[in-house]
Amino acid sequence: LKQVQTFQDSGKESSYTENLIGTLLAIFGNLLISISLSVQKYAHVHLAGTKEPQPFYHTKTWWLGLVLSFLGEVGIFVAYAFAPVSLVAPLNAVSVIASSILGFIFLREKWKFKEFLRRYILSFLGCALTVVGTYLFVTFGPNTHEKLTADNIIKHVIGWPFLLYLLLEIIAFCFLLFFYKQRKAVFLVVILLLVALLGSMTVITVKAVSGMIVLTAQGSMQLNYPIFYVMLVCMVTTAVFQATFLTQASHLYESSLIASVNYILSTSFSVSAGAIFYLEFNHEDVLHICMFLLGCLIAFLGVFLITRNRKKSKAFEPYVTMDVMQGLPTIHDKGRAIQPDYNGSFSYGALVNNDNVTPATLPVLQEQLRSAAVPYRVSDLKKE
Secondary structure (H helix, E strand, C coil): CHHHHHHHHHHHHHHHHHHHHHHHHHHHHHHHHHHHHHHHHHHHHHHHCCCCCCCHHHCHHHHHHHHHHHHHHHHHHHHHHHCCHHHHHHHHHHHHHHHHHHHHHCCCCCCCHHHHHHHHHHHHHHHHHHHHHHHHHHHCCCCCCCCCCHHHHHHHHCCHHHHHHHHHHHHHHHHHHHHHHCCCCCCHHHHHHHHHHHHHHHHHHHHHHHHHHHHHHCCCCCCCCHHHHHHHHHHHHHHHHHHHHHHHHHCCCCHHHHHHHHHHHHHHHHHHHHHHHCCCCCCCCHHHHHHHHHHHHHHHHHHHHHHHCCCCCCCCCCCECHHHCCCCCCCCCCCCCECCCCCCCCCECCECCCCCCCCCCCCCCHHHHHHHCCCCCHHHHHHC
């Protein structure tokens, strides 16, 4: 009995150690990805401000961001081999927190004091909630581990829980794809549900591929089994289609809204996939499961608050610069643009343009251009 108890204790210690390694790798990888995105954004902003812009791939800063992004993805990939899917997937919230903080520090995104109170207070509240939620689901997350050999992977693939889940997922995916393509239902929830369904298969295959590669590196050869290449092909295919649907969503909706909704849906489906395929919650008690779900809900709320208060991109508004018009003097300093009122149509001031009517062209004589060069006072211009 003492030997059995000692074996169980050593197994728990190794299990906690693997959980810790996977958690640290996932956090490290998400931090590197956030830093890489900020570095690449800095490279693009710096190039936009230069007099002689050059392609972004000619700058060392952009390549540094690309290398950091690759290292971050590798860290997350290896993390799936050590920690459960239900623990690694929600840690994407770390990337959201880091991006918000780097927006203040690295990119020097500044606001006025009133804007700071109106926007950043909720952002800091969201960061705090996300940290609390992350602590809860990491502390009470599943602690089940098994060696991901080819035989174990095949056993999970042909198990009835996964086959039923796969059947329901295929039906739901085809149903959503029909409405998206045939009925033109380009709603954000529809697109991101497609992404989340694909993402649930991606995390299953990523953990299988990563686990078999780690076992091979430890001396137990797993790369000569066909199931490894089946999982590898599924991983690459689902990841490519995920990127395609996310690109289509980015053309229709704001990135901050996409980030929050995608995190909530993808995390929910990934946790469900890990629980069904790898049976990650089979040996957990009800209290741990409830606390884990509570941590996920708090993290969802925190990410929503963070992304909700990001600066929104302004729509295009036509304007006229007075200093580029021939015959009219410059009545402002530093070439500032005089911005018209924008009412959803190309208009100027109180003269709202009728988009259905083609404007008539007026002939301009050379004498009128010469006479326009006579200096006017500002009051005369206002009267005109």
